[in-house]
Amino acid sequence: MDFQYSDKVRDLQARLLAFMDEHVFPGEAAYFDEVETNRKNGNAWQPTRVIEDLKQKARAAGLWNLFLPESRHGAGLTNLEYAPLCEIMGRAIWSPEVFNCSAPDTGNMEVLARYGTEEHQKQWLVPLLAGEIRSCFAMTEPAVASSDATNIEARIERDGDHYVINGRKWWSSGANDPRCKVFIFMGKTDPDNPNRHQQQSMIIVPRDTPGVSIVRHLPVFGFDDAPHGHAETLFENVRVPVSNILLGEGRGFEIAQGRLGPGRIHHCMRLIGLAERALDQMCKRTLSRVAFGRPVAEQGVTLERIAEARIDIDQARFLVLNAAQMMDTVGNKAAAKEIAMIKVAAPNMACRVIDWAIQAQGGGGMADPFLAPAYAGARALRIADGPDEVHRNQIGRLELARHKVKVA
Known part of the structure; x- marks a missing residue:
């Protein structure tokens, strides 16, 4: 196995390390102070100026969307090439967002890039790539053992030109963020399918769709993870167009x-x-x-x-x-x-x-x-x-x- 990095990766490593030393680590105290101030003011989920300012610097430095392998959207790196860069960004808990490389947006962008239609990509992928909005991934449920994802009970039911969505999710990453504009939701379209792995589908749900609500935020060992965080979310008779299904029914x-x-x-x-x-x-x-x-x-x-x-x-x-x-x-x-x-x-x-x-x-x-x-x-x-x-x-x-x- 040869883990020797290319000149391109070594250059990105050096630039990332320099950026972390020049901007991220010196800005860490200011970031935590701003989060705490927002929390005391009753607005813990407010995006921080520290990250928003650093995003502009990272984008100008060409350190943006490094995670996507498709060169049309990202840096064109393989998983092996991106791995050491991800390690560098991981040295500060909050820094991946600076480079538009934070979860769940990275995974959701990969889904939209691989499985979304041209319209999906235009409406949701483009602003996500630009860092203009954020997203949420809604898969895990509180009422079942989600370690076995075939247990998912949330329903996605066809009704003419729409799907009607009902279910309760939790650990919905990013749902508290006011910039969150879109959910990728996993639920059952065919619960009677004898193949348990073809019962589920994934569908795009705009955050402002009637029937989508935040039940509560979920702390992790006492940390609220603001301004990002996780939430318990409720979907009650949420109607979205049939065109919002990703890849087709049963492909979840x-x-x-x-x-x-x-x-x-x-x-x-x-x-x-x-x-x-x-x-x-x-x-x-x-x-x-x-x-x-x-x-x-x-x-x-x-x-x-x-x-x-x-x-x-x-x-x-x-x-x-x-x-x-x-x-x-x-x-x-x-x-x-x-x-x-x-x-x-x-x-x-x-x-x-x-x-x-x-x-x-x-x-x-x-x-x-x-x-x-x-x-x-x-x-x-x-x-x-x-x-x-x-x-x-x-x-x-x-x-x-x-x-x-x-x-x-």
Whole structure:
């Protein structure tokens, strides 16, 4: 496996690193201060001036929409090429939006670019690519075990020239944002289909359609994730044109696999970026603090954790790069095991490394404006996009299938 990056990628890496050092890290305190001020003023979901100003700088620097492989819309990078850039952006929890590379918009833009009609793309993809609006992905439901997505109960029913949508969703990423103008909604169009993976469809729902409402925002371990966040959403007799269906009835799982594969690469590489920064903080902190007569960095347990963190981060990175290369060369379906492996490995690694960094800081680590939300986000990703247990089951079945073939 050759993970040597092209001159184009190395140039983008250098420019991204410079942008992070010049604009993002120095602006981090101002960003969190602005979010807190908006929260105190009762408007936590108000977009921040810090990000909006940096978006203009990033776009002018040519660091915009790097995630899309289609050169017509994005930078024309493969999954393997984009992965190291995603890691750099992940070093600050809030920075992917600066480059128009944040979830769920990235996944939704990929869906619209791959599966949307020309009209869908004109109405929704173009303003998303321009960063003029934001979007939401509505898939998970509170009333069923959503680890098995075939359990989805929300309905999409044909009524003449319209579909009527009814259902309750939660962890609807981005729904609280006032810039959110469109939902991509997954529900059942054919609940009686004997093939459980052809019962579901995905459909475009404009945010202002009558019957769409926000029930509540959902905190993650006490963090509201404002100004982005997640919500419980309700769809009551929502009517949209038949033309809003994506790819056709019964194609929802097909779209989901096309959407979630690259998304898992993005999540995992951003986690590696978080872990790298956590390790950096751990090293600096333990070198500057003295306990029991010597620097904390020289204590045996600290040295061991620093070493284990370096091993864990590098292992996870190589696993992700391998999965990205396989997706590029043999496709998402053939890379299913590798994608499942990184979805287990990367969040667990990040939780472990960030936890050690918090421990190294002592009491300050629990209130650290980077480490505390970073840990909450990493822990949440052991559930988001499929819990660990589902991915481990898939890995185990695929491994056993390989051996069964040999025995036969």
